[in-house]
Amino acid sequence: MSETRAETIAKAAGLIRRGGIVAFPTETVYGLGADATNEAAVRRVFEVKGRPPSNPLIIHVFGIEAAARLADMTDLATRLAERFWPGPLTLVLERRPNSGLSPLTTAGLPTVALRAPAHPIARDLLQQADRPIAAPSANKSGCVSPTCAEHVRLQLADAVDMIVDGGPCRIGLESTVLDLAGPTPAILRPGGIPKAALEEVTGALADPAESALRRSPGTQARHYAPKAALRLNATDVRPGEAYLAFGPSNLTAGKTRNLSPSGQLAEAATNLYGMLIDLDQSGATTIAVAPIPDHGLGAAINDRLRRAARR
Numbered sequence: 001m002s003e004t005r006a007e008t009i010a011k012a013a014g015l016i017r018r019g020g021i022v023a024f025p026t027e028t029v030y031g032l033g034a035d036a037t038n039e040a041a042v043r044r045v046f047e048v049k050g051r052p053p054s055n056p057l058i059i060h061v062f063g064i065e066a067a068a069r070l071a072d073m074t075d076l077a078t079r080l081a082e083r084f085w086p087g088p089l090t091l092v093l094e095r096r097p098n099s100g101l102s103p104l105t106t107a108g109l110p111t112v113a114l115r116a117p118a119h120p121i122a123r124d125l126l127q128q129a130d131r132p133i134a135a136p137s138a139n140k141s142g143c144v145s146p147t148c149a150e151h152v153r154l155q156l157a158d159a160v161d162m163i164v165d166g167g168p169c170r171i172g173l174e175s176t177v178l179d180l181a182g183p184t185p186a187i188l189r190p191g192g193i194p195k196a197a198l199e200e201v202t203g204a205l206a207d208p209a210e211s212a213l214r215r216s217p218g219t220q221a222r223h224y225a226p227k228a229a230l231r232l233n234a235t236d237v238r239p240g241e242a243y244l245a246f247g248p249s250n251l252t253a254g255k256t257r258n259l260s261p262s263g264q265l266a267e268a269a270t271n272l273y274g275m276l277i278d279l280d281q282s283g284a285t286t287i288a289v290a291p292i293p294d295h296g297l298g299a300a301i302n303d304r305l306r307r308a309a310r311r
């Protein structure tokens with residue numbers, strides 16, 4: 001007999017409370033959750049992901065109150081959280097000395113990255129585990145992030161204690177990471193909340209590409225990458241290539257997927273990782289990728305594609 005949703009979540013929360021690691025859905029991508037106050041559990045997350053210990057983890061909290069117990073929620077942080085939480089915004093804040101967080105989660109930094117996820121399963125898990133949950137994306141370090149339970153299984157299968165299947169992720173790209181601990185607010189990683197939406201609260205922000213390269217740990221390496229090479233801004237398809245199209249297109253390849261035949265960036269974001277994995281499985285050694293407009297969610301899509309294309 002299959003478990004009810006409530007039984008599944010109770011089991012997952014129990015595992016996290018006892019120091020286990022559990023993959024679960026969020027509105028952005030699947031996360032790999034562990035009790036952020038449990039050093040051994042957090043160490044296992046780094047090991048399973050093969051993630052360098054210098055690259056700190058995002059920590060999920062239920063909301064502003066829980067965040068304020070871990071970090072200095074400044075006026076600006078509170079206004080941003082009121083507007084965008086729960087949702088795909090991560091705030092980098094000064095960590096409280098008595099936060100109780102395992103120093104591993106924050107890679108020993110005096111700051112901490114907090115986000116309140118919007119997915120109902122992620123929220124129920126936070127409430128029942130009743131503690132902050134360290135939750136990096138549920139993939140091997142450097143590889144494509146999973147947007148469905150099957151893609152978690154492909155990469156992490158037996159290495160985790162449980163995978164909670166909540167169907168496909170609505171947004172499909174990770175949260176926007178906004179640094180509020182530096183001299184000026186700066187986007188360290190473009191993501192599910194576009195820059196223009198944040199600027200309605202923060203005022204003008206510097207160019208994400210610049211601040212990310214300057215200030216965020218772990219953002220310079222190849223990342224989000226399939227096995228195949230990527231050829232970006234492709235306006236033709238060469239023999240043997242697979243093709244990732246965007247918008248109306250009559251180019252064809254051995255294997256073609258279209259991120260959004262009607263040219264919608266939100267639809268393209270939702271489809272991006274799954275289609276990269278799919279084209280990668282076709283065995284092509286190169287995936288030609290159509291140009292994607294750089295506004296709105298396009299900035300985050302292009303950020304991921306550029307990093308995936310690095311060699």
Ligand code: TXA
Nearest residue numbers: 028030031056057058111112113135136137174175217
């Ligand atoms: O959408 C998401 O954010 C997903 C879901 C599962 O919540 N999580 C996620 O976590 O993408 P992760 O750990 O894979 O991404 C962490 C990002 C990295 O770019 C890391 O450098 C940055 O957040 N980060 C974490 N802590 C930081 C800190 N204290 N200062 C600066 N950057 C930090």
Ligand code: MG
Nearest residue numbers: 136137145174
């Ligand atoms: Mg990740």
